[in-house]
Amino acid sequence: MTIVHTGGxxxxxxxxxxxxxxxxxxxxxCRMCQKAAGxxxxxxxxxxxxxxxxxxxxxxxxxSSETVRRGFCEKCGTPLFYDGSSxxxxxxxxxxxxxxGLKPRLQTNLARKMPWFGELDGLQHDTAMDMxxxxxTRIAASNHQHPDHDTDVWPPENxx
Ligand SMILES: [Zn+2]
Ligand SMILES: [Zn+2]
Numbered sequence: 001m002t003i004v005h006t007g008g009x010x011x012x013x014x015x016x017x018x019x020x021x022x023x024x025x026x027x028x029x030c031r032m033c034q035k036a037a038g039x040x041x042x043x044x045x046x047x048x049x050x051x052x053x054x055x056x057x058x059x060x061x062x063x064s065s066e067t068v069r070r071g072f073c074e075k076c077g078t079p080l081f082y083d084g085s086s087x088x089x090x091x092x093x094x095x096x097x098x099x100x101g102l103k104p105r106l107q108t109n110l111a112r113k114m115p116w117f118g119e120l121d122g123l124q125h126d127t128a129m130d131m132x133x134x135x136x137t138r139i140a141a142s143n144h145q146h147p148d149h150d151t152d153v154w155p156p157e158n159x160x
Pocket of ligand 1: 009010011012013014073074075076077078
């Protein structure tokens with residue numbers, strides 16, 4: 001059975017589909033990925049262009065260097081792709097519908113890794129700031145993010 005990976009941006013304007021294994025799942029700590037992600041690293045994995053398609057919309061691209069362009073949703077800004085002008089496209093692993101299903105196996109460009117990165121998991125848990133079940137329900141009721149699966153129609157036509 002062929003594995004099918006789906007994913008997309010938070011607003012649902014860009015959706016993609018990849019078949020087969022996602023290769024080289026890794027965290028890149030380079031400064032360019034940090035800026036592109038607005039985060040401390042970028043989680044990426046590659047699929048051959050031949051096994052990849054856009055199932056809704058297309059991303060906008062920012063040419064971050066001569067050889068690399070980075071794809072994102074023009075409507076909501078979600079970082080989605082890294083295209084290094086090769087036979088494959090890299091996907092941001094957090095944009096997959098099932099991000100838990102693919103664990104990164106490697107990391108790259110450790111020279112720019114945040115020096116305290118390893119301490120993050122030990123940060124104190126501020127339970128007072130956690131969402132209560134009531135808050136979760138309230139937020140879910142007005143959630144405008146696309147769900148973690150393909151949809152035939154988006155946004156829903158019956159939205160108030
Ligand atoms: Zn979007
Ligand atoms: Zn990088």
